[in-house]
Amino acid sequence: MTDQTPEQPSDSSADHSAELPVAATSDGEAPRRGYAVIQDYLKTLDASPGVYRMLDSESRVLYVGKARNLRARVSNYSRPGNSARIERMIALTARMMFLTTRTETEALLLEQNLIKQLKPKYNVLLRDDKSFPSILVAKDHPFAQLKKHRGARKQKGSYFGPFAGAGAVNRTLNQLQKAFLLRDCSNAMFESRTRPCLQYQIKRCSAPCTGEISEEEYGLAVRDAERFLSGRSTKIQEELAAEMMKASEAM
Known part of the structure; x- marks a missing residue:
């Protein structure tokens, strides 16, 4: 281009x-x-x-x-x-x-x-991509972590950006957590949990740390988040709309 x-x-x-x-x-x-x-x-x-x-x-x-x-x-x-x-x-x-x-x-x-x-x-x-933040879907754990990233891209995962500043990244992360319920906690925090944290209670995480979602289902949510960040969101929105209609009919 x-x-x-x-x-x-x-x-x-x-x-x-x-x-x-x-x-x-x-x-x-x-x-x-x-x-x-x-x-x-x-x-x-x-x-x-x-x-x-x-x-x-x-x-x-x-x-x-x-x-x-x-x-x-x-x-x-x-x-x-x-x-x-x-x-x-x-x-x-x-x-x-x-x-x-x-x-x-x-x-x-x-x-x-x-x-x-x-x-x-x-x-x-x-001008200098390394000076500005990106969004990282970190994949050094079976349940990928969604987080803000700066610096060299050495960690295993998918990177999206750079963004103009931390505020832009934080707003995007906020929307992603609402839509896809991906965890933002560290691996150490993940391993120490015995019950879901506040993020689960306010519907910003699916609590994979305590088995509230399977690895396969969580992996599908990660894939959808990556598709959204890549600009391929039309299919995701169609699927979400169909799920909403199904839930509405069930009610």
């Missing part, structure tokens, strides 16, 4: 990309031109979560960002008063692209994947 060829959206997203005409202007008018471009896009945006890309006149990706509310987030770029770095980026912006998602978590994961693939010039915080 290159900066000039944007990826195709998944079933869970809607792609709203367009190119607006940019009038020829002098360098002194570049910031005003960039603001005008962004203001024109605001007319087409709603409050959906999603990912936005800012591109220069040669279709090179300058910046990738995510938003809980695309219209509100992009409006921050539509008026002066930003940092010098952001002002320079806006001055170079000739067009934007938008990809809406169902949830903020999906937007967050898509943002990280695009940053890693496209390496936009103004996403400077992610």
Whole structure:
């Protein structure tokens, strides 16, 4: 994938990309031109979560960002008063692209994947992957552990990221625990348990430590979590919807 060829959206997203005409202007008018471009896009945006890309006149990706509310987030770029770095980026912006998602978590994961693939010039915080956190599904134990990871990727398991910061990782981990009930305790803690911990009580873990779930069933949950983190979530959502309907009928 290159900066000039944007990826195709998944079933869970809607792609709203367009190119607006940019009038020829002098360098002194570049910031005003960039603001005008962004203001024109605001007319087409709603409050959906999603990912936005800012591109220069040669279709090179300058910046990738995510938003809980695309219209509100992009409006921050539509008026002066930003940092010098952001002002320079806006001055170079000739067009934007938008990809809406169902949830903020999906937007967050898509943002990280695009940053890693496209390496936009103004996403400077992610120049050194080792400095920023990832999500690790650690597999050095029969019951995989879900956790935040920094540094060299030496531990056995599946890595997803990097993320822009600890807050982004923590929000994603929170959603994953709710959806897939994977453990986040250390191996030592796992081996010492004699009864389920609070995470089980608040429905954030399936308590494999005390045999509340079989190794096979837990392994299926791990697989689904990895598919979700890889962006292959459509099948999982269909299965969850079918299970919800079955439970509703049973009630």
